Amino acid sequence: MKGVLETRELHSPALESNPLGDPSRRALRVYLPPGYSAGDQRYPTVYFLHAFSNSGATWTNVSAFGLSALDRLDALIEAGTIPPVIGVFPDGWTSLGGSQWINSDAIGRYRDYVAKDVVGFVDRTYRTLPKALSRAVVGHSSGGYGAMVMGRYHPELFSHLGSHSGDAYFEYCYMPDLPKAAGALLKAGGVEAWYQDFKRRSRETKPRGDDFTVINILAMAAAYSPKKGEPLGVELPFDLNTARLKLDVWNRWLVHDPVRFVPKFLDAFRKQKSVFIDCGTRDEFNLRWGARMLADELKASGTELCHEEFEDSHSGVTYRFERSLGFLVPRMARE
Structure with a gap:
């Protein structure tokens, strides 16, 4: 150089x-x-x-x-x-x-x-x-x-x-991953449970291939729809049980x-x-x-x-x- x-x-x-x-x-x-x-x-x-x-x-x-x-x-x-x-x-x-x-x-x-x-x-x-x-x-x-x-x-x-x-x-770059993230979070028992397991796995070995989608959506929620009192301080743009889009939260994303x-x-x-x-x-x-x-x-x-x-x-x-x-x-x- x-x-x-x-x-x-x-x-x-x-x-x-x-x-x-x-x-x-x-x-x-x-x-x-x-x-x-x-x-x-x-x-x-x-x-x-x-x-x-x-x-x-x-x-x-x-x-x-x-x-x-x-x-x-x-x-x-x-x-x-x-x-x-x-x-x-x-x-x-x-x-x-x-x-x-x-x-x-x-x-x-x-x-x-x-x-x-x-x-x-x-x-x-x-x-x-x-x-x-x-x-x-x-x-x-x-x-x-x-x-x-x-x-x-x-x-x-x-x-x-x-x-x-x-x-x-955002409809094209984020929305396709929302149901994928919903499935992983639901299986893990929620946002906090998934995140703690993700950190443990990352330290002990390495993240799984499908982890990127979930951590990416959590990070975007932290950026675009923060909410005090929620796990990790984020409000998800979908219902965790049904993956139904929460339009009021999704519209907060779209502002960005x-x-x-x-x-x-x-x-x-x-x-x-x-x-x-x-x-x-x-x-x-x-x-x-x-x-x-x-x-x-x-x-x-x-x-x-x-x-x-x-x-x-x-x-x-x-x-x-x-x-x-x-x-x-x-x-x-x-x-």
């Missing part, structure tokens, strides 16, 4: 006393481009939001024959394909596997963690260009969803968004669907200087269709948008960051 990767420890006031008891001190990985230490130049900054069940360390994972997202960022800069930038890799792991990068009474304030604590720390510590025009936020899956969340709430911080296979159109909130917050998204959206044509979570819906809305609003589809599935697509960074980074302000 031609650049330098630093690991700092960041204390996050936003995550103090979070409901899951997860740590408020997090490792923060920061990539500094070649030449950073030799000069006084200031750089645009790209924030990378990881997917559900991952952590900030995931961005440095290398397969036997592939490249990590960090390696690809470094190679793009070295080749001159994109101008030098600082890369920031926050850790949004939770005991339920993820946060969706939002503020939730059942998980904690992970949107504030990024928008206030991480951005503030990076701007104080490194030679950034501390303005929205020089900040991008990109991510994959739940991280891509998180990028759209940041666009909705924080156009004053981020003027460039990249969503790779981001969660959208980018297909719903982007049209309602178009003023925020019109402030974006560039937006990149993609999805694989064989995405297992049916996210291709939500991506198309979002692209239509943003195109109609006049947003400078790049929307792409590619022949692949949901996972193992870090190579796609070469496309998003190649589109977004040259459009970032450099002074």
